[in-house]
Amino acid sequence: MRSSDLTVAVFESANMAPEWRHADARYSSYFVPISCKVNLQYPMETYAVELVRNFPAAELINPSTEELENGEEDCLAGNLQYRDLRGFTWDNVADVLQRETALFERFAAAVDRDQEAERFDEERADALDELDAIWDLDLGTAAATLALSALGAVPVASCNAGGFGGDHVAAFPYVAFYIGTAEPAFILSIAETAGLGLDVINPGLGRLFGRTNFDLHRFAGCALASSQRR
Numbered sequence: 165m166r167s168s169d170l171t172v173a174v175f176e177s178a179n180m181a182p183e184w185r186h187a188d189a190r191y192s193s194y195f196v197p198i199s200c201k202v203n204l205q206y207p208m209e210t211y212a213v214e215l216v217r218n219f220p221a222a223e224l225i226n227p228s229t230e231e232l233e234n235g236e237e238d239c240l241a242g243n244l245q246y247r248d249l250r251g252f253t254w255d256n257v258a259d260v261l262q263r264e265t266a267l268f269e270r271f272a273a274a275v276d277r278d279q280e281a282e283r284f285d286e287e288r289a290d291a292l293d294e295l296d297a298i299w300d301l302d303l304g305t306a307a308a309t310l311a312l313s314a315l316g317a318v319p320v321a322s323c324n325a326g327g328f329g330g331d332h333v334a335a336f337p338y339v340a341f342y343i344g345t346a347e348p349a350f351i352l353s354i355a356e357t358a359g360l361g362l363d364v365i366n367p368g369l370g371r372l373f374g375r376t377n378f379d380l381h382r383f384a385g386c387a388l389a390s391s392q393r394r
Contacts, residue, residue, distance in 0.1 A: 225368030281329030307384030
């Protein structure tokens with residue numbers, strides 16, 4: 165669900181740089197540290213963005229049921245590559261956290277990350293398992309996207325700002341979402357714990373964003389840990 169050029173143009177104009185899913189009990193014993201453990205040899209870009217947290221629930225909106233059901237065909241929120249990623253479970257989040265961590269290590273060892281990004285895109289084009297392909301999401305945004313889904317939100321677009329190679333148009337890593345059935349205060353509390361930015365952009369979309377390549381992944385870890393304590 166990587167955002168198309170059109171989507172990013174729409175979001176930037178609004179001050180934005182944005183029956184197979186089954187649960188079991190595995191996540192109840194899955195421990196995720198609050199800090200993301202990554203190979204620090206990987207270039208740690210810092211993106212020029214202020215991590216504000218201004219997330220008034222009254223400004224959030226939801227699309228209609230019809231708009232959600234037709235979202236992939238009608239390009240929900242203007243995203244030509246929109247995929248319906250509602251209904252993920254915390255088991256899915258735990259799995260993708262592990263998958264992203266392994267990919268972080270792989271990219272840290274790569275001599276040329278643009279070439280590694282090309283290889284990864286080729287691999288996941290043929291992948292039979294959506295987890296292996298991280299649901300065609302940008303590396304660094306996948307776990308946060310699924311965590312927002314597990315919280316009840318409706319992810320609509322995301323971008324890693326090119327932190328793991330390739331051409332990307334966003335200025336910093338983000339995930340944009342409709343609030344869905346999620347609790348705004350709970351998402352805000354997780355963003356505060358994880359140290360991420362969170363705001364509302366037109367037309368009533370939430371935007372979760374970070375200042376490094378690993379911030380969104382850290383949010384997902386915090387979300388999973390918080391869900392286990394509830």
